Amino acid sequence: MVRDAAMRGFRAVLVERVDLGQGTSGRYHGLLHSGARYVVTDPVSARECADENAVLRRVAAGAIEATGGLFVTTPFDDPAYADGFLAACAASGVRAEEVDAAEALRREPRLHPGITRAFAVDDASLDIWLLLWANARSAERLGARILTYHWVTEVLRDGDAVAGVVCRDDRTGEQVRIEAGFTVNATGVWADELATMAGCRGIGVVPGRGIMIAMAHRLVNTVVNRCDLPGDGDILVPIRTVSVIGTTDTRAEDPDDLSIPAGEVQAMLDAGEQLVPGFRGARALHVWVGARPLVDPETDEDEVEDTHHLSRDLALIDHARRDGVRRFLTITGGKATTYRLMAELTMDAVCRQLGEARPCRTAEVPLDGFEEEGFLRLGDRLARQEDRLLDDQLVCECELVPRRAVRELVAREPRATLDDLRRALRVGMGPCQGGFCGLRATGILHEEGGAGAARASELLARFLAHRWSGIQPILSGDQMRQAVLDEWIAQGLLDVGHLPGAAEMDLDRA
Ligand SMILES: Cc1cc2nc3c(=O)[nH]c(=O)nc-3n(C[C@H](O)[C@H](O)[C@H](O)COP(=O)(O)OP(=O)(O)OC[C@H]3O[C@@H](n4cnc5c(N)ncnc54)[C@H](O)[C@@H]3O)c2cc1C
Numbered sequence: 001m002v003r004d005a006a007m008r009g010f011r012a013v014l015v016e017r018v019d020l021g022q023g024t025s026g027r028y029h030g031l032l033h034s035g036a037r038y039v040v041t042d043p044v045s046a047r048e049c050a051d052e053n054a055v056l057r058r059v060a061a062g063a064i065e066a067t068g069g070l071f072v073t074t075p076f077d078d079p080a081y082a083d084g085f086l087a088a089c090a091a092s093g094v095r096a097e098e099v100d101a102a103e104a105l106r107r108e109p110r111l112h113p114g115i116t117r118a119f120a121v122d123d124a125s126l127d128i129w130l131l132l133w134a135n136a137r138s139a140e141r142l143g144a145r146i147l148t149y150h151w152v153t154e155v156l157r158d159g160d161a162v163a164g165v166v167c168r169d170d171r172t173g174e175q176v177r178i179e180a181g182f183t184v185n186a187t188g189v190w191a192d193e194l195a196t197m198a199g200c201r202g203i204g205v206v207p208g209r210g211i212m213i214a215m216a217h218r219l220v221n222t223v224v225n226r227c228d229l230p231g232d233g234d235i236l237v238p239i240r241t242v243s244v245i246g247t248t249d250t251r252a253e254d255p256d257d258l259s260i261p262a263g264e265v266q267a268m269l270d271a272g273e274q275l276v277p278g279f280r281g282a283r284a285l286h287v288w289v290g291a292r293p294l295v296d297p298e299t300d301e302d303e304v305e306d307t308h309h310l311s312r313d314l315a316l317i318d319h320a321r322r323d324g325v326r327r328f329l330t331i332t333g334g335k336a337t338t339y340r341l342m343a344e345l346t347m348d349a350v351c352r353q354l355g356e357a358r359p360c361r362t363a364e365v366p367l368d369g370f371e372e373e374g375f376l377r378l379g380d381r382l383a384r385q386e387d388r389l390l391d392d393q394l395v396c397e398c399e400l401v402p403r404r405a406v407r408e409l410v411a412r413e414p415r416a417t418l419d420d421l422r423r424a425l426r427v428g429m430g431p432c433q434g435g436f437c438g439l440r441a442t443g444i445l446h447e448e449g450g451a452g453a454a455r456a457s458e459l460l461a462r463f464l465a466h467r468w469s470g471i472q473p474i475l476s477g478d479q480m481r482q483a484v485l486d487e488w489i490a491q492g493l494l495d496v497g498h499l500p501g502a503a504e505m506d507l508d509r510a
Contacts, residue, residue, distance in 0.1 A: 001186050001331075001343040003135045006142035007365065008347060008358035013178055014144065015167055017151040019420050020132045024188050024255075025336055026423060027290030029212055029246045030239040031223055032056060033337040034069055034122035036096055037230060038312060039088035040081075045312040046092045049337045053122055055363045056340065062370025063130040067238055069123025069223040070104055071096070075114040076274050077228040082117045085227055089121075096121050108220050110276045123223035125239040127376060128336060129423060134367045150176060155183070155198040155328075162198050162319075162328035171415050182327050182350050186342075189255040189293040191332040200323040203315070205332055207255045207291035212246030213268050213474060216283040216431050219243045219276050226275065232264075233271025241378050241430070242285060245272040255291040260473045284474040285431060286467075295333040314342050316349060327353070395444070396437035398430020406441055410449040418442065418463035431479075434467045435486030439494075454501030461496050 005012035016022075035050035057064060073082050089096035096119045104118035105111055136146050147167070154166040156179065164179040185194040192202040218238045226234035230249075237244045248264050265287060272279035295315040314334035319325040331346040344360040351358050381400045385392075392402045405425055410416055418434075418441055421427045427441050428434030438460060446456040464486075471483055490496045 001184060001346060002144050002146065003139040003142070003367075004340075004343040004347045004360060004362050005350075006139045006144040007361050008351065010358075012139065012144040013180070014136075014139070014146045015150045015152055015165060015178065016146070016148045017170070019148050019423055020136055020146070021129060021423050023190070024290045024292065025128050025132065025339075027288050028128060028336050029210075029235065030125050030128070030237045030244055031235065031337075032064055032124040032126035033335060034124075035092060035094040036069065036071060036085075036089055036119075036121040036123070037225060037235070039092045039094055040085060041230060042312055043088065043092045045335070045338075046088075046094055048313070048341060049335060050092065050094045050122075052338050052341050053124070056126070056337070057124075059340075059363065059366045060131055060134070062367070063127045063134065065125045065127070065239070065376050067123070067125050067222050069121040069225060070099075070108065071119040071121060071225045071227040072101075072104060072111060072115045072275075073117040073227045074112045074274055075116075077226055079116065081228050082119070086119065089119075094121070108222055108224065110219050110278070111224065112275060112277055117227065119227065121225075123225070125223065125237055126336065127239065129426070130370060130376075131339075131367075133424065134369050137369045138367055147176070152194065152197070155194065157199060157325075160324060161326040182329075182354065184346055184350065185328070185330040186332070186346070188332055189291045191293060191330050195317075195319070195330055198319065198325055198328055200319050200325050200328070200330075203317060203330060203332065204295060206294045207252040208249050208294045209252035209258050209289060209291050210247035210249050211260050211264050211268065211287060211289045212244050213265065213272075213287045214242040214244050214285045215272070215279070216242060216285045216479075219279065219282060224275055233268045236272065236275055240376060245269075245275075245279075249292075252291050258289040258291055260287055260289050260469075262473060265473050281477075283431070283478045284476070285479060286429075286433065286470040287474050288470050293332045293334075314338060314345070316342075316345055318349065318353075320353070329353075395440045396425075396427045396430065398432055398437070399426040401425045401427050401437065403440075403444070406444050407448055410444055414449045416445070416449065418445070418459050419466060422463075428463065428467060432482060432486065433471055434463060435482065435489060438463050438467070439489070453499075456501075457496070457499030458501035461499065461501075464490055464496060 002012050002014040032053055033049035034053055035046035038046040073079055099118050099120050101115050101118050149170040150167040152165045152167050156163040162183045167176045169176050185191055187194050189205055189207045191205050195203050220236055221238050224236045232248050233245055245268050252258055269280050312335055315332050317330040319328045329349055331342050334342045340362050385400050392404045395401050395403050395406050421441055427437050442456050442460040445451045
């Protein structure tokens with residue numbers, strides 16, 4: 001959104017209460033939808049996904065791995081679904097091509113040998129971090145400001161119009177007042193909160209909670225979907241070095257308090273086993289949870305339990321028409337796949353209301369600033385890194401993060417936390433889950449970022465606690481061994497829990 005606004009020549013400010021991607025976008029499944037998943041249940045979203053899939057391959061290729069996708073009928077699926085699926089793909093203009101089941105098994109030999117039908121689609125994996133940072137950097141180059149760790153606490157009103165926001169800078173404690181000619185509420189699953197702050201009626205966003213588990217290897221190299229009505233654990237996405245099984249879809253009460261029930265973890269592993277026999281024998285690396293912003297004006301939100309059936313369509317709300325509050329729009333719902341379209345439609349509406357003709361160019365102008373081609377493949381990164389190892393050691397061996405990259409980020413942003421380093425550089429995302437690299441990165445924050453001893457130990461303890469919340473529910477096998485080793489290092493050698501600063505910390509917020 002902020003890039004779109006900046007490209008149209010607006011002086012734009014993005015305000016984010018934590019770090020970019022700390023909301024739902026950083027907790028999603030990693031799939032650039034072809035649209036095929038929704039052709040039967042939600043053809044409007046299917047069409048939007050198909051169109052945006054084609055656009056993003058043109059303008060954001062650096063964040064996409066063109067894995068391709070397969071829909072497969074396993075022995076656990078309704079065999080009658082496949083013909084209707086193919087017809088619905090044709091009706092929605094979503095490409096789907098039947099391939100011989102034997103050919104699908106040749107492509108993906110770990111798939112269940114009992115699959116009877118397979119369809120190739122244009123699914124891909126989308127690295128959200130690369131995409132977010134590229135958008136933010138591009139917007140900044142165009143003069144926009146990105147204010148992270150700024151929490152909107154008040155929406156300013158000037159009569160019947162919104163006139164900006166007041167935020168709390170969580171790093172300094174200061175109040176920051178931003179006056180604006182137009183304000184867009186793009187807070188996803190938190191959209192009701194912001195709308196209410198502006199004096200509007202709530203929007204009725206239903207948080208659709210979903211868990212996902214990253215397995216430590218690429219068990220498949222193609223996005224694999226079950227060819228049946230959308231259900232739990234029916235998609236396996238290969239992304240970077242891992243494959244991610246997901247997801248569940250149930251109503252959450254509070255998007256800031258999302259649980260990972262043990263039963264759902266087991267259900268995901270069982271679902272993985274149905275797609276790839278032996279799945280449970282692989283190493284489960286990390287589990288996480290996010291909440292989809294789902295909007296369905298027809299549904300009484302208090303009655304929703306299972307959120308699979310709620311539309312994935314986007315919702316653009318004109319508060320002037322709905323609530324009599326001018327210069328204020330809400331955009332929510334949608335998918336990561338349709339993020340660009342959501343921004344385009346919103347900024348078109350802003351321009352219409354301001355009476356200015358400023359066309360959107362994000363579908364034509366490619367995002368620049370991605371790393372070199374092949375960055376998504378660990379092998380390519382290793383080849384590049386090997387030449388530099390004598391001058392630039394690795395801080396994180398799992399994700400091949402060099403010391404230089406951490407130092408540069410800390411020099412740019414001395415107040416960075418270890419979770420910021422994880423989101424920006426992937427420190428701690430690999431098999432050791434921060435057990436080794438977390439300590440090294442803390443050393444750099446201490447030596448070069450000016451973090452005093454108390455701050456450095458607080459950052460480390462907080463980071464390890466956050467990593468632990470995604471490891472504890474899946475502890476078994478090799479990951480259990482790794483966790484025990486990490487625990488010995490953190491508690492046995494460093495006594496992390498009793499370092500100065502760590503004891504008093506509030507672990508609730510990243
Ligand atoms: C389990 C799961 C799996 C998914 N899988 C996929 C998938 O594979 N493919 C796909 O395309 N989509 C997927 N989605 C959907 C997709 O992730 C979301 O639609 C998308 O990320 C929402 O983006 P957003 O920018 O609207 O919301 P967010 O990313 O949540 O951004 C909103 C931001 O607003 C900030 N905010 C809130 N309140 C305030 C405040 N008071 N002050 C300042 N900032 C505030 C939040 O911190 C947050 O970062 C999935 C979603 C879930 C939950």
